[in-house]
Amino acid sequence: MLLAIDAGNTNVVFALLEGGEVRARWRIATDPRRTADEYAVWLSQLLGLEGYERSDVTGVIIGTVVPRALHNLQVLSSKYFKTDAVIAGQGKAEWGFPLDVEEPQGLGADRALNMIAGHARHPGDLIIIDFGTATTFELVDYRGAYKGGIIAPGINLSLDALVTAAAKLPRIAITAPQSASVIGRNTVDQMHIGIYWGYVAMIEGLVARMKAEIGRPVKVIATGGLAVLFEKHTDVFDALEADLTIQGLAMLWERASR
Structure with missing residues (x-):
């Protein structure tokens, strides 16, 4: 079985895959100081709860945007899973598609x-929106080339900045407002409207501008932990792919293993 590790700015996601299918997944807060031993204790317990053992893992691939977290994850792989981890974007696991941008x-x-x-999963031109620490919009053309995109603050970052800078505003949970009204009658409702519907408006507005600039049919794919928060309140998404990053790791592993 393959252990795919996606180390993001907020969380590290561990997914166990067999035949390209996700059998189990777990997440832990990203902390570059966390040692391989700490990961191993935590992960061994979770594997056991799902009926697996460390010996069931025969391959490990790591994708990370946190360089300081990489070493301990590599040690985890070599020490506790007895295999050298494949690093996404390096060696045989290079991306393998054209990067038609100024700073690849x-x-x-x-x-x-x-x-x-x-x-791999959707033919044609794509806009891929990933709702994570940042919200990113990627344009991939029908040949699979990366043509550029957008980086915007994630919704949690936006809320944190608002609450931190405005002393009298309370911290609220990020949920869809109970009403479709965009005129709030109290402070909390007004914050919900500003954060949630403001974010929906940003998504729809940026996608509309991207489509107009592309000038041909394009499919919009949503992924990331917060994508489901918006799915029912906008028709801008053509598909929701919760495990897109993990599936990318699995595909890259297969390519690197040939």
Whole structure:
């Protein structure tokens, strides 16, 4: 079985895959100081709860946007799973698609993995929106080439900035408002409206501008932990792919293993 590790700015996601299918997944807060031993204790217990053992893992692939987290994850693989981890974007696991942008070296692993899986699963031109620490919009053309995109603050970052800068505003949970009204009658409702419907308006507005600039049919794919928060309140998404980054890791592993 393959252990795919997606180390993001907020969480590290561990997914166990067999035959390209996700059998189990777990997440833990990203902390570059966390040692391989700490990961192993936590992960061994979770594997056991799902009926697996460490010996069931025969391969490990890591994709990370947090360079300081990489070493301990590599040690985890070699010490506790007895295999050298494949690193997404390096060696045999290079991205393998054209980067038609001015600074290709700046492309994050999570964004590249989304594009690999998105292009494999959906033909034609794509806009891939990933709702994570940042919200990213990627344009992948029908040949699989990366043409550029957008990076916007994630909804949690936006809310944190608002609450931190405005002393009298309370911290609220990010949920869809109970009403479709965009005129709030109290402070909390007004915050919900501003954060939620403001974010929906940003998504729809940016996608509309991208489509107008592309000038031909394009499919919009949503992924990331918060994608489901918006799915029922906008028709801008053509598909929701919760495991797109993990699927990209699995596809890259298969390519690197040939």
